[in-house]
Amino acid sequence: MTLFRTTMILLLLAVLCGCSGDADDIGIVARVNGSPIYLTQLEFQHDQIQADSVGAYVPSVEKLSSEYGDILADLIVQELVSQELKQRDLAVTDEELRKAEDAVRSDYPEGAFEKVLVEEYIDLKSWRMQLRYHLAQKKFYQLVLRPQIKIDYKEAEKYYRDHISDFYLPESLRILVVRGPSRELVEKAVEKYRQDRDQMNLTTAFGEVETREVVVREGRMSAAWKNAVSGLEAGQSSPVLADKFGFEALVLLDRSEAKVLEPAQAYPLVEEALLESKLHRAFEQWLSDKLATAKISVSEHLLTQTLEDKPLEEVGEPEEIPQETPEEAGDFVESQEPPEN
Incomplete structure (x- = not known):
């Protein structure tokens, strides 16, 4: 209030x-x-x-x-x-x-x-x-x-046209992050994922491996991640990266190009x-x-x-x-x- x-x-x-x-x-x-x-x-x-x-x-x-x-x-x-x-x-x-x-x-x-x-x-x-x-x-x-x-549809159309920049989506990447205590374990987990395409099986087959799926804008990625996924095609994985918390590899699931939402896609936001x-x-x-x-x-x-x-x-x-x-x-x-x- x-x-x-x-x-x-x-x-x-x-x-x-x-x-x-x-x-x-x-x-x-x-x-x-x-x-x-x-x-x-x-x-x-x-x-x-x-x-x-x-x-x-x-x-x-x-x-x-x-x-x-x-x-x-x-x-x-x-x-x-x-x-x-x-x-x-x-x-x-x-x-x-x-x-x-x-x-x-x-x-x-x-x-x-x-x-x-x-x-x-x-x-x-x-x-x-x-x-x-x-x-x-x-x-x-x-x-x-x-x-x-x-809310009249004409009113919604006008708002969409007047605020078109609000519906611009920059390029983003959907990534599977595979983490583990050793380089060898992460490499084996990534290899298994690329064969089976089953994320859930990784934690069963490799008890010490953790996985998470993230969507991140390319402009907001860290330098290490940006370099790791540079040039990757969907389904390919990066080399294993080391940091103070252990080891991780990035599997590029898909890449979304920059785009402007179509009116039908933007309508919930307009409403x-x-x-x-x-x-x-x-x-x-x-x-x-x-x-x-x-x-x-x-x-x-x-x-x-x-x-x-x-x-x-x-x-x-x-x-x-x-x-x-x-x-x-x-x-x-x-x-x-x-x-x-």
Whole structure:
């Protein structure tokens, strides 16, 4: 959604008003049609930005203000998307959320996911909330925006002609790489492959031999590989090459000449490019329409005392900034100042 941040922030200027700051608003930084956005959500997103930073992170006042503004704009858009899905009876279900979480967890060994959360100071509840927003965004694009979009064949033809250079394919080579611990073993494996044309049999007949098939552009090949395959015809192999990891030989499977994709071949790429562009425009139009009628309010502390009001020297490193409890969140901006030294 970063593509829409500028539009979002400009449109928000016309609809924002301040929250009252009473007891009911403690811990809330904004409301979207009555639904709250919590300080913890804002902090969670900002923590992720800081986690991606390398080395000491000492942001300027201007950068902090920009970061918090961008994050809040994103959260407001995400909430609007979620509300739209709910109105259409398409809201992300708990079952969909569970399956998505299980898919993420499956990438980690047992118990490692929880360990990462602890090590990275990631709150599981906030992580799940953000995952739900992410699923809502995908669902919104697929089930709400995508059905509205049509791509005419004339439009596709024009895009193809206007972007013909995007469909140029340079010369490439498909190569079978045969690796082994000795020159003699690699030579025997290559000889067997040239006789049988069966890649799978090589690992059976020669247990220490590894094979892999690669497609590489000639202009991106290393000097050693380029020299090795120079002059080879399809089916021929290079001499055995030695490096610090062992020995390898290259079998040229086929060579594709440089060409421009025909319109029929290029159509999936054309459709993808046109679809992405139209989805973005459709989303911007939907967002503009929604903001025209949405009731969005932001905490008076964020409106009346922004970070830009603070002198530069008052902004310290992140570890110096005290972490508020939800009960203190009504004074969010004020409490971001580090303790005096």
